[in-house]
Amino acid sequence: METYAYGFPRLGEDREYKRIVEGYWNRDISELDLRRNLDDLEGKILSTYARFVSNFPVGEMTLYDAMLDTAIMVGLYKAKDPNEYFNLCRGKNALRMKKWFNTNYHYLVPNFSVIEDPSFTLGWNKPKEHMEKHKKGIPYLLGPFTFLKLSEGIPNKMFSHYLIRLGEIYREMIKDFGEVHIEEPAFVMELNRAEIDAIIGVYNLMQVNGTDINLFTYYEGIDFIKDLYELPVKSMGLDFVHGVENYENIKKYGFPDDKILVAGLIDGLNIWRSDIDQVVKRLKWLSLYAKNLMVSNAGPLYHLPITTEGENLDQRLLECLAFAKEKLYELKLVSLSYEEGLTDSWYKPCKFEEDTKVKKRMESLDRKDFIKPVSYEKRRKIQEKILNLPLFPTTTIGSFPQTPDLREKRKDFRAGRVSENEYRTFIRKKISEVIALQEELGLDVLVHGEFERSDMVEFFAEKLDGIATTQKGWIISYGTRVYRPPIIYGDISRPQPMTTNEIGFAQSLTQKPVKGILTGPVTIVAWSFIRLDIPVSEIALQIALCIQDEIKDYEKQGIKIVQIDEPAFKELAPIKKRNWNKYFDWAVAAFNLASQSEPETQVHTHMCYSEFGDIIEFIEKMDFDVISIEASRSGGDIIKSFEQTDFNRQIGLGIWDIHSPRIPSQEEMNLILKRALKVIPKTNLWINPDCGLKTRGWSEVKGSLKNMVELAHRLRKGKDESEN
Numbered sequence: 114m115e116t117y118a119y120g121f122p123r124l125g126e127d128r129e130y131k132r133i134v135e136g137y138w139n140r141d142i143s144e145l146d147l148r149r150n151l152d153d154l155e156g157k158i159l160s161t162y163a164r165f166v167s168n169f170p171v172g173e174m175t176l177y178d179a180m181l182d183t184a185i186m187v188g189l190y191k192a193k194d195p196n197e198y199f200n201l202c203r204g205k206n207a208l209r210m211k212k213w214f215n216t217n218y219h220y221l222v223p224n225f226s227v228i229e230d231p232s233f234t235l236g237w238n239k240p241k242e243h244m245e246k247h248k249k250g251i252p253y254l255l256g257p258f259t260f261l262k263l264s265e266g267i268p269n270k271m272f273s274h275y276l277i278r279l280g281e282i283y284r285e286m287i288k289d290f291g292e293v294h295i296e297e298p299a300f301v302m303e304l305n306r307a308e309i310d311a312i313i314g315v316y317n318l319m320q321v322n323g324t325d326i327n328l329f330t331y332y333e334g335i336d337f338i339k340d341l342y343e344l345p346v347k348s349m350g351l352d353f354v355h356g357v358e359n360y361e362n363i364k365k366y367g368f369p370d371d372k373i374l375v376a377g378l379i380d381g382l383n384i385w386r387s388d389i390d391q392v393v394k395r396l397k398w399l400s401l402y403a404k405n406l407m408v409s410n411a412g413p414l415y416h417l418p419i420t421t422e423g424e425n426l427d428q429r430l431l432e433c434l435a436f437a438k439e440k441l442y443e444l445k446l447v448s449l450s451y452e453e454g455l456t457d458s459w460y461k462p463c464k465f466e467e468d469t470k471v472k473k474r475m476e477s478l479d480r481k482d483f484i485k486p487v488s489y490e491k492r493r494k495i496q497e498k499i500l501n502l503p504l505f506p507t508t509t510i511g512s513f514p515q516t517p518d519l520r521e522k523r524k525d526f527r528a529g530r531v532s533e534n535e536y537r538t539f540i541r542k543k544i545s546e547v548i549a550l551q552e553e554l555g556l557d558v559l560v561h562g563e564f565e566r567s568d569m570v571e572f573f574a575e576k577l578d579g580i581a582t583t584q585k586g587w588i589i590s591y592g593t594r595v596y597r598p599p600i601i602y603g604d605i606s607r608p609q610p611m612t613t614n615e616i617g618f619a620q621s622l623t624q625k626p627v628k629g630i631l632t633g634p635v636t637i638v639a640w641s642f643i644r645l646d647i648p649v650s651e652i653a654l655q656i657a658l659c660i661q662d663e664i665k666d667y668e669k670q671g672i673k674i675v676q677i678d679e680p681a682f683k684e685l686a687p688i689k690k691r692n693w694n695k696y697f698d699w700a701v702a703a704f705n706l707a708s709q710s711e712p713e714t715q716v717h718t719h720m721c722y723s724e725f726g727d728i729i730e731f732i733e734k735m736d737f738d739v740i741s742i743e744a745s746r747s748g749g750d751i752i753k754s755f756e757q758t759d760f761n762r763q764i765g766l767g768i769w770d771i772h773s774p775r776i777p778s779q780e781e782m783n784l785i786l787k788r789a790l791k792v793i794p795k796t797n798l799w800i801n802p803d804c805g806l807k808t809r810g811w812s813e814v815k816g817s818l819k820n821m822v823e824l825a826h827r828l829r830k831g832k833d834e835s836e837n
Contacts, residue, residue, distance in 0.1 A: 114396070114406065114451040116166040116444040117350070117375050119253075119294065119329065120413020121158050122437050123174055124589055126420060129154050131593040134176065137195060144195055151176070152246055159249055165441035168327075168407070170294040171250030172243035177202045177221070177592045183260045184223040187282045188234035202592060203773045209265070210591060210772065212684050214298060214332050216382070216416060217640055219591035225275075226266025233278045235285050240293065251327060252290050256297035257283050257319075258312050263299060273311040280315035284322055292325035292347060296413075300341070301333040301356065303689050309337050313344065320345035331377060331412040333688045334358035339366055348373035353395065354380045354411035368403035376403075377411030379443050384417060384600065384642045386435045387443045388460040393450045408447050410440055418586035418597070430581055430602055433463035463644070468579065468604035471655055478654070483705045485736050487712040489762060492738060496715045499673060500626055505800050505825040508558035508765065510719055510741060511630040511676065512566070512805035513547050514814055519564055540565045541618055548622045554815070555822045558674060559627045561619035563807065569632045569678060570640040574599030576611040577659060580641065591772075594808065599641045601652060607659035610666045617670045628674045628717065629667045631660050634703040639681035649685075650699035657707035664710050676717040677708055677737070680804075683720075683728050690727075697731040704735050717741060721767070721804050729758050741765030743803035744785050764793055767803025769817050774809070776816040779824045786828070800825050 124130045133154070137147040155174040162169035175182050176198055184190050185198070192198035200206050201221065208221040225231055240252035257279040261267065267275060287293045300312070320326065325347035334356030335341055341349065351359045353376055368374050376399055378392045392408070400406055420438040424431060435443060449455050485492075526536040547562040566572035574580040580599045587595045612629065620627040634656035643652055664675050682704075686696050708716045718735065721743040732740070744766050766789050768782040789798060800821060806814050 114408055114448040115168065116448050117168040117327075117348075117407045117409040118162055118166040118414065118441055118444055119170050119296070119410065120173065120381065120415045121162060121169075121441075122415045122417065122419050122588065123154070123158065124419065124587060124595065125154050125157070126585075128587055128595065130589075131595060134593050138199070147176075147195060155243070156247060159247055161438060161441065163249065165445045169250050170253035171247050172240050172253035174243070179255050180220040180223060180260065180263065181208065182237075182239060183255045184264075186235070186237045186239050186286070187260075187279055188236035189223055189225075189228065189231055191236065205773070205775060207770065207773050211263075215684055215686060215688055216332075217590055217681060217684060218416065220263065223260075223264040224266045225264055231275065231278075233275075233282050235282050238286055240286060241289065244290070251292055251294040252287070254283070254287070254293060254295045256295045256299070256328075257315055258308075259297050259299035262302065262308075273307065273314070276311045276315050277318060280318040283315075284319045287319070287324045287326075288322040290324050292327060294327045294329070296329045296331075298329075298331055300330040300335055300337075301352075301688055303691065304337065309340050313340060316344045316346065327375070329375070329409075331355070331381070335362065336689075338362040342366070342369050342372070346372065348375050348405075348407065350375035350377055350409055352377040352411040353399075354378065355382065356411075363399065363402050368399075370404045373405040373407055374399065374403035375407045375409045377409050379408070379410045379440050379447070381410040381412035381414050381440065382416045383645070384434050384436060385463070385645065386433055386439070386460050387447075388462075389443065389446050389450050390460070392443075392447050396447070396451055408444060408451075410444065414440055416588065418583065418588055420585075423585055424583055426581055426583070429465075430463060430600070432461045433602075434600075436586070463602055465603040468606055471579075471604040471606050471658075474658060475651065475654060478706075482709070483702050485705075485709065485712075489736070489738065492712045492715075495712050496673075496738065499713055500715065502557055504795060504829050505798055506557040507800045507822050507825045508556060508628065509551075509560055509802055509818070510767075510805045511560050511563050511628070511678070512569075512807035513560075513562040513564070514809055514811050515564070515807045516811070519543065523565075523567065537614075540615065544615060544619050545622060548619055548627075550815070552623060552625065554818050555826070556818070557625065559619070559623060559625050560630060561615050561627060563630060563805070565615055568596050569805070570637050571597055571599055573611060573632050573637060574641065576607070576609075577605050577656075578608055579603035579605040579655075596640070599637075601638075601641050601643045603644070605652065605655040605659060607662055611663055613663070613666045613670060616667065616672060620670065620672060626674050627672065628676045629664070629672045630676050630678065631663060631707075633677040633679040633682075633718070634660060634707050635685065635700045636679050636681040639684045650703070653699060653703035654706060657703045660707035661709050664708070664714065668711055668714055673713060674715045674717065675708075675710065676719060676741075677704065678719045679704060680719060680721045682732075686728070693731075697728070697734075701731055701734045704737075708736060715739065717765070719765075719804075729760070733758065733760065737762070739763040739765055739799060741767060741799065741801055743767040744789065761797070763797045763799060764789075765799035765801045766793075767801055769802040769821060771802050771804045771806055771809055774813055776813055777820065779820045779827075782821060782824050783828075786824070795828075 133150045136142040185192050210219050211222050213220045244252050261276055327348045328346045329350035331352040353359050379387050414437040417437040421434050421436050522539050525531040543564040544561050551559045574582050580601050582599050583597050586597045589595055616629045634653045637656050638653050716737045717739040718737045719741045768785045769777050
């Protein structure tokens with residue numbers, strides 16, 4: 114049984130990727146060192162593949178993003194050096210960022226609307242370049258359909274035309290290879306007949322040169338399997354972990370004898386060890402319908418940390434886990450077991466004791482626990498009297514810069530080199546400084562800066578029972594941005610208040626309202642690895658009860674504004690919209706359970722990089738008072754989503770792109786606000802950055818916030834940008 118793996122994390126076991134790229138940004142290394150070091154890192158990854166599996170791609174390494182790489186390869190953008198490349202990632206011309214399907218990975222969105230007539234040319238043969246460097250593996254490409262489908266600004270009538278023109282470039286790019294690895298995750302979307310016909314057309318065009326294509330889909334099942342069988346490809350990768358309908362399709366239609374079925378049976382999105390015996394049984398079942406078989410991971414492995422080696426976890430939990438390198442080992446085990454009939458001693462299901470208090474509380478929930486007794490309209494009048502905020506109130510999303518001295522102090526505290534009292538004193542000093550800065554800048558609603566928090570999910574995971582955190586379990590969210598997803602293994606409870614000390618202290622320093630910042634239940638679920646023995650909806654409700662309890666403790670301290678961050682609210686939604694209602698039913702319920710509060714408490718939520726037009730009907734069911742959204746990279750076009758409905762609540766507009774090191778001018782910010790004011794009454798509009806500020810430097814933060822606050826003051830006086 115041959116094995117095939119793809120998507121191994123580019124990060125490196127010691128986060129080498131992050132250090133290399135950011136070293137170049139900081140001018141610590143040259144362009145030559147940047148490229149040479151990334152080549153070395155890619156070489157290590159290819160060697161890791163080769164240790165465990167028969168087949169694997171080369172060329173997955175990127176300076177920042179595979180979608181941007183593809184856009185440059187086909188001539189949509191030009192980037193003759195890394196500086197021009199990174200300008201499109203984080204500079205003045207930065208592309209919009211969006212979630213990659215239903216994951217927490219982000220991609221840069223190529224924009225066709227700013228290009229009058231896209232002139233596709235072979236601007237960069239990246240697969241050839243990587244093959245010449247490493248001389249092993251199968252050249253990697255993101256498929257032309259996925260690239261075009263996930264781009265923006267393409268007129269519907271031009272889609273098929275552009276796809277054929279792209280196919281001509283791909284044909285030129287792959288003509289010198291015996292075989293290529295092409296990933297088309299967009300094939301699992303709900304596609305219309307014209308799109309399916311366009312797919313058939315472009316793959317027939319690409320096949321003319323005789324290059325064998327290994328085609329991979331993942332994340333869900335395929336609707337048009339019979340048409341897929343007609344494509345002129347050597348092998349076809351299907352996801353049998355997250356795409357249950359793929360089993361049904363295989364049973365109904367069989368599989369072509371002239372192709373290889375690459376069966377995705379090792380979960381690439383979750384960290385639990387695979388039951389090798391069960392995987393082999395599934396392979397043998399598939400062999401009844403497919404003459405030629407390989408086994409692979411189901412979904413790219415970059416959604417996982419690199420290895421469990423060196424993790425200091427409870428041994429019972431550690432023996433249940435498999436990260437990316439261990440998933441490669443599992444593929445090897447499957448191959449050996451299939452061929453030689455080995456008995457699996459690798460799989461160990463995790464079983465921990467149930468928390469009876471959590472179970473009883475969950476069982477006692479009924480409909481009234483999810484509905485606030487006071488309407489939004491009445492709450493608003495109460496809150497306006499208490500808060501007395503000006504027109505266009507200004508605030509931030511929560512975090513302020515996490516500087517090296519802060520990270521070093523946190524590291525020393527965790528290692529026991531700094532006492533709890535010394536660490537708490539240090540954090541309080543940071544909070545005092547940031548409260549003073551916000552008052553000096555003139556912000557209206559303040560935050561405590563989140564200096565005690567390493568990550569918006571990990572921090573809360575460390576405070577809750579039933580969740581474990583790792584030491585080295587980093588994964589990339591976008592570019593070089595990394596985080597460590599917690600592991601939910603049991604029933605979740607809050608043994609004590611999680612954030613009240615810091616929020617209460619911050620509020621004691623100022624007469625202005627300080628927001629209590631909490632991560633919402635849906636986002637904690639989405640950015641964690643979850644247990645599989647109970648429904649995900651039940652996990653979310655357990656977390657919601659913990660958040661609700663924290664809000665009650667805020668209210669006892671006199672905190673009047675609470676922000677429940679839900680940037681991942683859309684993320685977990687199934688890719689196929691026909692399956693959305695079931696997901697959003699529990700996602701909305703979890704948020705509404707978490708946000709139960711007194712009418713005097715103003716509840717905010719924060720979302721970023723979501724397509725609000727798709728989900729506005731579900732957002733309206735969430736019982737918040739203010740929603741803050743990203744509007745900087747979209748130029749305010751995201752406001753179109755709120756034109757489609759009678760949305761009467763308050764909106765905090767993210768008019769500063771915090772993913773770029775630039776300081777935006779008042780004019781830039783005001784262009785977005787002018788767009789918004791065509792749709793949103795000024796009495797409903799807040800002004801804020803589009804996300805937290807932890808990754809930015811203090812000079813950028815001070816300059817940008819100064820411009821933002823001054824713009825708000827001008828708007829209150831009725832001035833526009835022409836008077837500046």
